[in-house]
Amino acid sequence: MTKKDAAPDVADAALLGAAQVRELAERLDVRPTKQWGQNFVVDANTVRKIVRVAGVGPRDVVVEVGPGLGSLTLALLPVVKHVTAVEVDPRLAGALEETVRSLQPENVDKLRLVAADALTVTKLPGPDPTALVANLPYNISVPVVLSFLQHFPTLERVLVMVQLEVAERLAARPGSKIYGVPSLKAAWYADVELAGRVGRNVFWPAPNVDSGLVSFRRRKPPTTTATREEVFRCIDAAFLQRRKALRGALASWAGSADAAEQALVAAGVDPRTRGEQLDITTFARIAEARPSGAAEAKPRVRRRGHTS
Known part of the structure; x- marks a missing residue:
């Protein structure tokens, strides 16, 4: 990396602290909700770490999902x-540009806001994104990552903070007890690694679980004549009853x-x-x-115990 390409140091940037986050939330009459999985980062060192581990720089167009009150946004800008920020909460979406203008007026033109549910986003305004960096709501973290990797092939890397258990499952390797559908579907798109652990005290309100940073480096999918959808259906079937041998599970x-044995x-x-092997x-x-012309039977719906 040349000196010209080197990323500016975020250490001196104006960021949000715990008192400012609470003050801003009170002014906006925002109370974190479980519905949208909101836990706001109140520790400046944590967002600095996320930006550093993400490895983004001056050439990157970053999409951030769930910017909330702007803690990570201010570290990225x-x-x-x-930065293209995708926010579902209308009050937070409306206030983000004002927060940036107040603390980093020199960077307000670098921010694009998309007021939308991230799970419905298949297009973004402006240049194609090269990285996804986000503190993701726990309840939608896996589908959001998979959706963005699918719809935005220009994403070269992803660094997200999610529930630690989810991060470990995404980065799990074959043979692990926690290896499964998320691990495999993520591996279709990228090399995935657990990139760090984050304690509960950096959030407001503090969640009941620890968080993890998980890193994705995009690579080409496996060489195959099967489509992604066909491979994913095979994976889903294999883990619907994960304790079964594949002859029965498929x-x-x-x-x-x-036919499965064949x-x-x-x-x-x-x-x-x-x-899982x-x-x-x-x-x-x-x-x-899979035998051509095979009629896929509709699997029985399991009422309890299955997670993807």
Whole structure:
């Protein structure tokens, strides 16, 4: 990286502290809600760390989901080319530009605001984003990351703060007890790593769980003739009853247990294997080997105990 490309130091930027966050929330009559999974970061060192670990710089167009009162936004703006902030809460969306104008007037032109539910966003104004950096609401963290990786192929990297358990599941490797659907679907798009842990006391209100930073570095998906949707359906079927061997777990997906065994053998997989033992490349081979014309049976709905 040349001196010209080096990111400005965020240490001297005007950021929000705990007292300012509470004062701003009171002025806006904002009370954090469980509905939108709101926990506001009140520690300036934490947002500095997020920006540093994200590795973003002057050439990056960053999309931030759930900027809230602006703690992370203010840490990003001095460092990157643009920030596109996606906020579902209308009061917070309306106040974000004013907060930036008050604390960092020199950077207000670098901010774009999108007042929308992140799960519905498939297009963004302005230049294509190169990075997603966010403190994500716990209740939508996985679908948001997967949706943005799907709809914005220009995203080269992602650094998000999520519930620690979710971060560990996303970064899990084959053979782990917590390896599953999120791990595999994330691996379709990127190399995923746990990038740090964050305590509860940096938030207001403090959540009941610790948080984790999880990093995604985009790479090409596995080489396969199967589509992403076909591979994902195979993954979903394999983990619907994760304790079953794949011959049984994939029976409804393939049309029958015999058809599932045929696909597994063609993909070079022992039919007695369980889904948690296989990586994304192997699932792509299985999806590719599904017998043509196989009628996928509708799986029984499990009322309890299944999470994706």
